[in-house]
Amino acid sequence: MHIEFTAQEQDFRAEVRDWLLAHRPKEQRPYSGQAMREFDLAWQRTQFEGGWAGISWPREFGGRGASLMEQLIWHEEYARARAPRAGACFVGLSHAGPTLIAHGSQEQRAFHLPRILDGRTVWCQGFSEPGAGSDLAALSTRAIVDGDHLVVTGSKIWTSYASHADFQELLVRTDSGGRKQDGISWVICDMKLPGIEVRPIATMIAPDDHHFAQVFYNDVRIPISNVVGEFNHGWAIANSTLGFERGTGFIADQIQNSELVEQLIVLARERRSGDGQGCMADDGDIGSRLAMLRAEMAAVRAMTYATISRAGHGNPGPEGSLVKLFFSEASQRLRRLSADILGAEVLELSADEGLTFAYLRSFAATIGGGTSDVQRNIISERVLGLPRGAR
Amino acid sequence: MIDLQPSSEQVQIIDSVAGFLADRLPVERLVATQDANAEAEANQDYTALSEIGELGVLGLGLSEEQGGVGYSLVEEVLVAREFGRFLVSPGIIATMLAVHLVARPNEQAVAAEFAQSLQTGSIAVAPAVAVTSDGNLTGSEFYILDGAPADWVLVVAESSACLVPRADWKERRAIVAIDPSVTLERAQLGNLNGSHHCSDASLVRRARLLASAYLVGIAEAAQESSVAYVKIREQFGQPIGAFQSVKHRCADMLTRSSAAWSLTLFAALSEESRSSDAGFQVMAAKIIASDAASRNAAVNIQNHGGIGFTREHHAHLFVKRAHMFDLIAGSSALLKKRLLSADSPLRVT
Numbered sequence: 001m002h003i004e005f006t007a008q009e010q011d012f013r014a015e016v017r018d019w020l021l022a023h024r025p026k027e028q029r030p031y032s033g034q035a036m037r038e039f040d041l042a043w044q045r046t047q048f049e050g051g052w053a054g055i056s057w058p059r060e061f062g063g064r065g066a067s068l069m070e071q072l073i074w075h076e077e078y079a080r081a082r083a084p085r086a087g088a089c090f091v092g093l094s095h096a097g098p099t100l101i102a103h104g105s106q107e108q109r110a111f112h113l114p115r116i117l118d119g120r121t122v123w124c125q126g127f128s129e130p131g132a133g134s135d136l137a138a139l140s141t142r143a144i145v146d147g148d149h150l151v152v153t154g155s156k157i158w159t160s161y162a163s164h165a166d167f168q169e170l171l172v173r174t175d176s177g178g179r180k181q182d183g184i185s186w187v188i189c190d191m192k193l194p195g196i197e198v199r200p201i202a203t204m205i206a207p208d209d210h211h212f213a214q215v216f217y218n219d220v221r222i223p224i225s226n227v228v229g230e231f232n233h234g235w236a237i238a239n240s241t242l243g244f245e246r247g248t249g250f251i252a253d254q255i256q257n258s259e260l261v262e263q264l265i266v267l268a269r270e271r272r273s274g275d276g277q278g279c280m281a282d283d284g285d286i287g288s289r290l291a292m293l294r295a296e297m298a299a300v301r302a303m304t305y306a307t308i309s310r311a312g313h314g315n316p317g318p319e320g321s322l323v324k325l326f327f328s329e330a331s332q333r334l335r336r337l338s339a340d341i342l343g344a345e346v347l348e349l350s351a352d353e354g355l356t357f358a359y360l361r362s363f364a365a366t367i368g369g370g371t372s373d374v375q376r377n378i379i380s381e382r383v384l385g386l387p388r389g390a391r
Numbered sequence: 392m393i394d395l396q397p398s399s400e401q402v403q404i405i406d407s408v409a410g411f412l413a414d415r416l417p418v419e420r421l422v423a424t425q426d427a428n429a430e431a432e433a434n435q436d437y438t439a440l441s442e443i444g445e446l447g448v449l450g451l452g453l454s455e456e457q458g459g460v461g462y463s464l465v466e467e468v469l470v471a472r473e474f475g476r477f478l479v480s481p482g483i484i485a486t487m488l489a490v491h492l493v494a495r496p497n498e499q500a501v502a503a504e505f506a507q508s509l510q511t512g513s514i515a516v517a518p519a520v521a522v523t524s525d526g527n528l529t530g531s532e533f534y535i536l537d538g539a540p541a542d543w544v545l546v547v548a549e550s551s552a553c554l555v556p557r558a559d560w561k562e563r564r565a566i567v568a569i570d571p572s573v574t575l576e577r578a579q580l581g582n583l584n585g586s587h588h589c590s591d592a593s594l595v596r597r598a599r600l601l602a603s604a605y606l607v608g609i610a611e612a613a614q615e616s617s618v619a620y621v622k623i624r625e626q627f628g629q630p631i632g633a634f635q636s637v638k639h640r641c642a643d644m645l646t647r648s649s650a651a652w653s654l655t656l657f658a659a660l661s662e663e664s665r666s667s668d669a670g671f672q673v674m675a676a677k678i679i680a681s682d683a684a685s686r687n688a689a690v691n692i693q694n695h696g697g698i699g700f701t702r703e704h705h706a707h708l709f710v711k712r713a714h715m716f717d718l719i720a721g722s723s724a725l726l727k728k729r730l731l732s733a734d735s736p737l738r739v740t
Contacts, residue, residue: 001401001465003393003660069392262735281731291727292682295675298736299650302395302657306649309395322649325642373635379645380638384618389633 003305005069013073019050020081029084031357032208037122037164040087044119053117054093061101061109062117068308072251079255088161092116092123096169099186103229103237108188112167124165126156126189126215127238133158134374136171137180137235141217143172143187145224150174150187152195152220158368162198162213165191170222175232186234188226195220205360206349250327251304257331258297260338265290268341280341289337296330303327318382325375328365335362395656401469404462408448408470412477415439418612421478421572422705436480437515437540443483444512450490457494458506464597468659471601472652475608475684478705478712480537480573481719484601485518485545489554491597492545492589516554517541520718522577524725528553529580535563536715537573546580547598547720551590559585570711571702596662596673598720603655603673606680606716610651613684613691613709614644621694631694640690647683654679668736674726681723684713 005013023046030036047053055074057063066074086093097116100109115121132139141154152172159168168189175183191198195218200210229237268281268290280286303323310319339346339359350356366372380386397405416439443449452467453459467487474483486509494506508514517538521531528548535544544555560578568575618641621632631637658672666672688709692699699706717723 001394001397001656001660002664003395003657003666004664006392009392072393265731265735287731288727291731292678294730294735295654295678295727296650298657298672298675299654299679302653303650305393305657306395306653309393319649322646326646326650373639376639376642377635379642380632384638384641384645386618386622386632386638386641387630389629389635389638 005073009069009073012070013077016052016074016077017081019052020077020083023047023050024081024083029087032210034164037088037161039084040089041119041122043084044086044089044093044117048118053119054097057097057101057113057117061097061113068311072304072308075251076255079252079259083252085252088122088164089116089119091125091161091165091169092121092167095125096123096167099169099237099240100228102240103186105225105228107225108228112188121166122161122164124159124162124168124191126159126168126170128158129155130157130214134371136238137184139171139173139184141170141172142176143174143185143222145174146221148224149221150185150224150227152187152189152217152222155214155216157201157214158212159198159215160212162191162215163200163210167191168215171234171238181235183232184234184238185231186228186237187222188228189220189222193220193222203361204363205357250324253331254297254300254304254327257327257334258301260334261290261293261297264334264338264341265294271341271343274343286337286341289333293330293334293337296326297334300327300330318378321370321375321378322383324369325372325379328369328372332362332365335359335365395653395660397469401466404448404451404466405469405473408446408473409476411442411446412473412479415442416477416479418477418705418708421708422703436537437482440483440486440512440515442512444510447510449483449486449512450506450510451487453490453494453506453510458503459490459494459510464600464663465656465659467597468600468604468655471604472608472611472655475605475712475716476612478572478609478612478708481605481712481715482515482517482537482541484598484605484719485516485541486512486514487601488547488552488594488598489516489543489545491594492552492554493587495589495591514543515541516543516545518719519544519546519555519578520715521546529582532577532579534566535560535576535578536719538576539565539574547595549721549725550592550595551588552594552598553583553589554587555580555583556585559583570708570715572708573715592670593662595720596670599673599677599726600655600659600662602716602719603651603658603676603680606677606684606713607648607652607655609709609713609716610644610648610680610683610687613687613706614641614648616706616709617641617644617687617691617694624696637694640694644687644690647687651676651680651683668734671730671733671736674721674730674733677721678723678726678730681713681717685710685717688713 025043029039052064054063055066056071059065100112127136129139129141143150143152168191170187170189172185172187173183174185197216198213200213203209203211268286269279271280273280273283307323338355342355346356381388420435447460448470450459451462452464455461490506490509517535519533519535521533538544542557546553559581561581563576563578566575566577621637622630624631655676658676661669661672692706695706698704
């Protein structure tokens with residue numbers, strides 16, 4: 001047990017820090033529209049040219065091949081440099097790419113991996129459906145084999161960046177004879193194919209915040225060669241895809257939240273408390289919540305370190321759900337506290353992704369990436385060994 | 392390199408202590424019989440003190456030059472967590488701390504022999520917590536925790552600690568405790584003439600860490616007790632652990648204890664490597680560990696239903712011990728105030 005960085009790791013940190021400070025975009029990231037897509041891809045291209053794209057991807061697939069410790073350092077420095085989040089590039093880098101590396105064919109890898117890395121393509125996820133959310137295996141978007149094509153009919157929902165995506169990781173039902181987990185296939189879907197219709201969904205945040213969409217498939221013909229891994233065996237692949245997401249991918253978010261606690265402490269010292277006596281930070285309730293969140297964010301960091309120590313590789317297994325659950329609930333409390341410190345100003349929607357914008361977005365923290373309820377099922381059944389029961 | 396996994400040597404230490412405790416001091420020892428008089432005698436921990444001393448755990452983190460075993464604070468934290476799981480007398484933690492207090496360089500004259508007696512378990516130490524926290528030592532009233540057979544009493548204040556001999560306490564009287572498995576006394580600290588005093592903040596941090604580890608042990612034992620019970624208790628024709636409302640409570644218990652243990656280890660390693668944010672991490676760990684212990688202990692009673700509310704089940708002892716260790720070396724209420732005004736660890740790289 002130890003927590004000291006080697007000289008080599010410290011050199012790596014210095015290199016990362018210098019590069020990020022010199023190259024990170026200085027302007028504000030647009031939060032919607034074509035400008036957002038262009039911004040995210042340009043930043044990805046910059047990282048590619050600097051040799052940092054695909055930090056966790058193996059070198060043989062064009063990635064940086066960083067060790068877990070180096071990934072940790074990268075994400076820590078990334079957050080400290082206030083570099084913009086991966087945004088539209090997230091699914092390609094953290095889901096589709098690692099899935100293709102693990103399960104894709106030579107042709108699939110050769111075509112897609114370089115395009116994800118150098119910022120040419122945006123990916124989106126096609127997992128959830130109107131009738132299949134937490135019960136993902138109940139999905140019913142159907143794909144029928146017709147010659148060397150699949151003909152897809154159905155609908156996917158909550159698809160982030162669907163309007164901007166070039167490709168989609170699409171889960172379809174290719175057999176409905178057996179268990180619902182069997183007969184699912186993981187398919188690469190070109191979003192420009194005829195028969196695909198994307199209907200943006202406005203979120204609760206703002207009328208123009210079309211973060212996600214519903215996607216309709218009307219007899220969409222996808223080449224069978226786009227199936228990733230074995231036909232009808234997409235469920236296991238989908239689970240490994242979700243596992244990547246629960247690995248090191250959230251370290252930057254965690255650090256940003258730690259920084260937010262510090263910003264809120266400063267803010268609470270500047271603002272007068274509700275009765276005009278003293279500052280917000282001296283208010284017993286606000287002060288106690290700030291202190292608790294400081295402690296909880298320290299715990300999130302320690303949990304991430306423990307997960308990395310235990311895993312030894314990128315995929316943390318069901319224990320990853322412990323960090324996801326603790327972090328998403330704590331970050332939601334943190335955002336709620338920011339709203340309380342804002343006082344009456346919480347009523348004003350900031351146009352620049354300020355505190356109220358982020359507060360409203362935080363309601364998604366315990367839904368996206370597997371709801372907190374699903375995380376609790378995973379923890380209780382797969383870690384604690386409690387019996388599976390009716391849902 | 393960051394590694395929070397115990398080494399094989401550390402696993403051996405954990406296993407040997409856990410094995411001893413399971414055999415010699417199982418938690419069932421504390422379950423009250425119908426005979427209230429038997430309760431006071433139920434606490435066998437002090438009689439086991441010399442056996443625990445023989446295991447070598449009382450001077451585990453003291454250097455060999457100072458007559459200790461030569462491991463570090465981290466190993467003491469691993470052991471304190473096991474003591475928490477088995478609800479061993481708080482005197483054990485006080486004794487572990489007293490070893491370090493008397494082995495300070497300025498205590499050389501008495502240090503060697505005294506520290507040795509503490510390590511072998513031939514001298515018993517009990518912790519005390521202030522009745523009201525006005526920051527004064529002499530003249531103030533304290534609760535002495537499970538200290539009936541103890542020769543010395545350890546007081547850990549915010550920035551110092553002192554080990555006070557039995558004779559220096561005035562108006563010492565027995566009080567009925569909420570926790571029937573320990574004795575409780577109220578007494579006034581008369582003077583510090585016979586005391587060993589230490590104003591080294593690292594001893595306070597050590598006390599907070601051992602208390603955190605003990606609290607994590609409580610949180611984990613409560614969680615394990617619940618999980619074992621909900622797997623076998625059947626209602627509506629199935630184990631209650633199959634119901635989402637119950638299993639989700641268990642998942643939350645594990646999440647809390649896991650967060651508390653990760654942070655306690657990280658804080659101990661920060662202290663061990665003399666990191667400038669160690670004080671911050673240690674306070675955060677104690678707050679999170681106390682929260683995990685008290686909430687898991689409460690949920691454990693809920694999961695057990697009626698039996699969990701009875702005296703004959705040990706579930707209530709987790710609640711009561713969690714209160715006790717929250718108060719040792721700084722309550723959460725106090726530490727939250729201190730943590731809020733502490734420097735941010737983010738400014739440190």
